[in-house]
Amino acid sequence: MTLVKSLLAIPELRLRLRTGAGRLDRAVSRVYGTELPDPSRYLSPGELVLSGLLWWRGPADAEPFVAALAAADAAALAASGADTGGIPPELVEACERHGIPLLEVPPDLSFAVVTERIILELAADRDTTSEARKRLLAAAAERDPLPALLRHGVAELGAPCAVATGAGRVVAHGGPAPEAPRELAERFLRGGCRATVHGGVTLLPVGERALVPWLLVVGADRAGWPAGRQAVAEELAGLVELARARAGELRRAADRVAEPLLRLVGGGTAGEAELAGALGAAGLPAGARLRVVLARATGSPPGLAAELLTEVLADHPGRAVVGEVGTETWALVDAREWPAGWAAAAASALSTLEPALAADRVLLGIGGPSTVSGLRGASEEARHALGVAARRGDRIAVVSGDQIGAHHLLLAGAPDELRSSLRQRILGPLLAYDEAQHGDLVRTVRVFLECSGSPAAAAKALHVHVNTLRYRIARAGELLGLDLTDFINQVDVYLALCVEADTHQPRRP
Structure with a gap:
């Protein structure tokens, strides 16, 4: 690398620094000689500008000449004052003002010698770059x-x-x-x-x-x-x-050997011997407990979901296999060292990537752990977890089956028509009453059930007297035609309330 200070160290040039001592680490790319009062059209960054000052007519000429060098990001000015009685002080001041190092060329040294010697220095630097490239190619x-x-x-x-x-x-x-x-x-x-x-x-x-x-x-x-x-x-x-x-x-190529396992996850079939062989080929021990991850990147180019799964699983200490089954992207992961906070960590990593994501939404659902015999169930859990993620309003959502109550997983597997029917059949009268009376009985029943049917706990949570709470629950029971102190009825109503809550969650495609 040829720097301005490297030129000052060449003994045969005998260059003298006039100003710019703090800017000698600038790199020199080539030499350009000029006697134009405004050389701006011909300058390039990193050049050492060589001039005999034939353009000099008076003090006012210094500013436009040096300003042109600064605008072009020239490395330095090397000037000879042989024809001007020395370097004009106005030129020194202009170089100092614009941050351009000024080197004085001895009056008895021809510019041809200066140019030839600097070109040799630059050529040696290019040879060094070529050698560096060869070493990098060997490493590759x-x-x-x-x-x-x-x-x-x-x-x-x-x-x-x-x-x-x-x-x-x-x-x-x-x-x-x-x-x-x-x-x-x-x-x-x-x-x-x-x-x-x-x-x-x-x-x-x-x-x-x-x-x-x-x-x-x-x-x-x-x-x-x-x-x-x-x-x-x-x-x-x-x-x-x-x-x-x-x-x-x-x-x-290594992941392709696990295709029988991925086909099973995606809903296909595989024989016991084929699965055992696929486990071994994928580097997974017999009887391994596996996590299943389903990824969806809507509005994205092909392969993005697989690339994102590969990225978020890259630091996982166990074996992870990523592949596509039809239009779905799955991962099978050795769950023996599965971190407790993996879902949150994955969401954080994907959020960092968000400015560069070529997708409308990125959703991950996680199921398991399970052995091979239970992979179908783990994949359904992952699918339902992804459905919960889809019902959220976030662009990026990662949901694990561990984070979802069993009742939510069961409801997630129900068709939308069945969920809507369940909601209307059980809660219809209560919803109609609240809408007509601007009441809050639906919330009262929800809090009562979430407090395990305890009137005292529910009254405290709602900041009402316990007798008021009992009256409201009795009124809700009348409207629903159910005894809300009966456990079976409580289960039915609570499931319907969960559907009601999902219904009001913001959805995105």
Whole structure:
């Protein structure tokens, strides 16, 4: 990497610094000689501008010339005062004002010598970049390329390197792991997955067509990078994408051996011997207890639900198999080390990804744990849990059967027509009374049943006298034609109330 300070260190050039001592770490990309009073049309970022000051006519000429260099982000100005009696003080002041390092070329040194020597310095830097690229390509050919690529990235870029997903998961890192990876991912996604700098850390996109974005995190600000270092970083990001694609192909090939299990989950059939073989081939022990996860991404491109399931299960310590059965996307997960808060963690990860999700809604339902013999039941539980998630108004919802009462699971499995009939048949008179009288008997009955039929507890919860509570329950019983102190009647009414509550939940397609 050729910096302005590198040029000052070349003894045969004998360059003298006139101003800009705090800006000598600027990278030089090429040399451009000019004698135009306004060279702005021909300047490029990172150039060392070489001038004999033939354009100089008076003090007023300094400002427009130096302003043009600053606007183009030139690296520095190297000037000779041989024809002007030395470097004009106005030019020094303008360079200081605009933050442009000014190097004075000795009057007895020809510009041809200066240009040739700097070009040799830049060529050596390009050779270094080429060698870095060769080393990265060699690392990409290794059996486990990602760790090797990041180790080489650290050496070539001189900074810690890591790969993270848009959900904030650190896939791998060379050097210290990045701090606050979820915050970095959120910043990256809000910026439209473009290269950016956040808190002195450079974030580069890994691939452009991935359904779940990845980013390369380099622990240095790219603002001072020369073109060569930028090229190395972009090459590293491209090779990480290839490593990701290769790992994805291997993972999908490994998951295909579990297709008999997935077909069973999706409602198909499989013989006992076929299932036993599929368990072994999938790396799951006989008699393993499994969790079943059903994912749905509405309005999304093909494969997004599978990619999202793969992402949220990536750090699970046990074996996880992801596949599609018809139009549905399922995962079978070894449940021996299933975290208690997995549903909340998955929802949080998906929420981080939300700005980049090409889907109207993302829903996950979780069933189990169950052995292979009970997979059908676990898959139905997952399906019903997903139905509960669908009845919520959130764009992202993750619901586990563990979070749902058995009665809700039973109701979720009932057709909508049956649920509507149950609600109207049992609660119809009470609903009609409340609507006509602007009453609150439905809520009173709900609280009474949720307090296990205790008048005292229900009265306290409703902030009414216990006698008022007893009167209201008696009146509700008359309207319903039921004795609300009878347990069987209480079960029927409570199930109907659960349907009523679901009916008023906001729904989205």
